[in-house]
Amino acid sequence: MHELSLATEIMRIAADEIPEKWELKGLSITVGGLSCVSPDSLVFCLRSLAGDGVEVKVRRTPAVLQCLECGNEFETTDLYEPCSCGSLKRQVKSGREITVDNLEMKEIE
Amino acid sequence: MTPGIRQVKVKSPVMKRNDEAADRNRALFRKSNLLCVNIMSSPGAGKTTLLERLAEKLGPRLAVIEGDVQTRRDAERIEKAGAFAYQIETGGSCHLDAEGISTALAEMAPFKDSWEFLVIENVGNLICPGGFYLGEYLTAGMLSLPEGDDKVMKYPGLFSKIDLFILNKMDLLKHLRFDPDRAEEECRSINPRVSTLRVSAETSEGMDHLVAFLEKERKSMIEGAL
Numbered sequence: 001m002h003e004l005s006l007a008t009e010i011m012r013i014a015a016d017e018i019p020e021k022w023e024l025k026g027l028s029i030t031v032g033g034l035s036c037v038s039p040d041s042l043v044f045c046l047r048s049l050a051g052d053g054v055e056v057k058v059r060r061t062p063a064v065l066q067c068l069e070c071g072n073e074f075e076t077t078d079l080y081e082p083c084s085c086g087s088l089k090r091q092v093k094s095g096r097e098i099t100v101d102n103l104e105m106k107e108i109e
Numbered sequence: 110m111t112p113g114i115r116q117v118k119v120k121s122p123v124m125k126r127n128d129e130a131a132d133r134n135r136a137l138f139r140k141s142n143l144l145c146v147n148i149m150s151s152p153g154a155g156k157t158t159l160l161e162r163l164a165e166k167l168g169p170r171l172a173v174i175e176g177d178v179q180t181r182r183d184a185e186r187i188e189k190a191g192a193f194a195y196q197i198e199t200g201g202s203c204h205l206d207a208e209g210i211s212t213a214l215a216e217m218a219p220f221k222d223s224w225e226f227l228v229i230e231n232v233g234n235l236i237c238p239g240g241f242y243l244g245e246y247l248t249a250g251m252l253s254l255p256e257g258d259d260k261v262m263k264y265p266g267l268f269s270k271i272d273l274f275i276l277n278k279m280d281l282l283k284h285l286r287f288d289p290d291r292a293e294e295e296c297r298s299i300n301p302r303v304s305t306l307r308v309s310a311e312t313s314e315g316m317d318h319l320v321a322f323l324e325k326e327r328k329s330m331i332e333g334a335l
Contacts, residue, residue: 002204002237006123013121025114029123036236036266068301079265079299088298092269098123098240107112 003038006098007045013100014050026055026104033063033077034095055104063095127241130207134214134244138227141220143172144327145227147243149267150251152233155277157183158310159251159319160228164192166320169223174213176205176232183230193221204237205229207244226323235260239267246330249273250296254287261295269299273306273322280309 014024027046031037039058046056062075067083067090074083082088122128138145150156157175164171164187171192175183176199184196195213197205210229229245231238250271252260255278261268268274274296276289293305306322308315 002202002240005202005204005206009123009126012126013119013123017117017119022115034266034269036240065299079269080262080295089301090299091301092299096240096266096270100119100121100123103117103119105115105117107114109112 002036003041004045006037007042007049010046010100011049014103017103018105021108022105023108024050024054024103025106026057026102027100028057028059028102030059030061030097030099030101032061032095032097034079034092035098037098059101061095061097064093065090066093124240124242127207130211131242131244134207134210135246136244137214138244138246139330141224142327142331143220143224143227144247144323144330145229145243145245146247146249146273146323147229147231147238147245148249148251149231149235149238149271150233150253150277151235151256154233154251154253154256155310156230156233156251157186159275159277159308159316160192160230161186161190162310162313162316163226163228163319164190166316167226168192169221170225172217172221172224172227174205174210174217174227174229176209176230178202178232193217193224199232203232203234204241205231205243206241210243225327235264235267239264239270247272247326249275251275251277252292253278254281254285254289258287258289258292261292261299265299268296271296271300271303273304274300275319276305276307277310279307279314280312 039060042058043056062077064075066073067087069087070085072083168191173187173194175196181196184194187194195217248271250267
């Protein structure tokens with residue numbers, strides 16, 4: 001359950017962005033397919049910390065592998081999927097990222 | 110007056126603060142010529158037993174940071190085996206983070222001149238520890254034979270990023286249906302540069318290879334820094 005640690009850090013990042021007399025209304029986050037983050041758990045933790053009034057969107061992107069035999073780069077959710085050339089020698093190009101993409105904030109009346 | 114709504118593009122990596130602390134840890138290790146290894150596995154795979162064997166071989170050259178949810182038991186085992194140990198009790202957290210390591214390092218200061226290797230034994234877990242860079246020079250992932258030879262692809266986040274893949278409890282091979290070649294081949298398929306070692310911490314089989322591997326890595330770390 002390291003999603004709670006991540007959610008706490010996300011709330012800290014959001015707090016740094018929000019000026020006085022404004023409040024958080026929405027968060028959009030990207031988690032890579034190899035980041036070991038469960039989007040549902042992250043949404044649950046963020047809702048608990050931010051409150052129900054905040055809309056939380058978590059997008060999971062597939063991992064990108066590169067074949068070491070032919071150089072082909074391909075997206076996959078199944079990491080044991082061979083390259084189209086048949087090779088199983090692949091290296092991870094991306095998929096570990098966890099980023100806060102956008103914030104939506106509202107002026108407090 | 111209607112309240113304003115504002116959209117802000119942030120594009121901020123969530124791990125940034127952790128990674129900055131990790132970079133500071135790494136700089137400290139480099140300055141001290143300390144080879145730092147972050148070892149991760151499931152609970153019961155034999156991390157502490159492996160480190161006891163290592164402590165017997167390396168003695169005052171080894172320092173260990175133990176991460177557990179609770180108790181000083183592991184640190185006591187390492188001390189008894191002849192090396193320095195610092196225990197982090199996470200109190201419930203399933204992983205160590207770089208700031209926790211920074212705090213431990215501050216409490217361990219001043220570093221002993223005899224220390225050449227620092228092993229951080231992470232909390233037993235194949236998922237969460239893989240997401241937190243601690244500043245280590247090498248990341249090791251260990252799998253023990255009773256866990257099954259199909260585990261690499263079940264936990265790709267961890268096994269795709271390690272530098273060293275250790276198979277432990279090799280002494281049990283004759284009792285189990287475990288194909289070491291399969292486990293290593295699956296690890297290599299998503300992590301082509303990984304080094305592999307087969308050991309039994311219980312019988313000390315393969316431990317000399319582990320020591321030789323660490324010595325070689327420390328040498329190249331120091332030479333690389335020049």
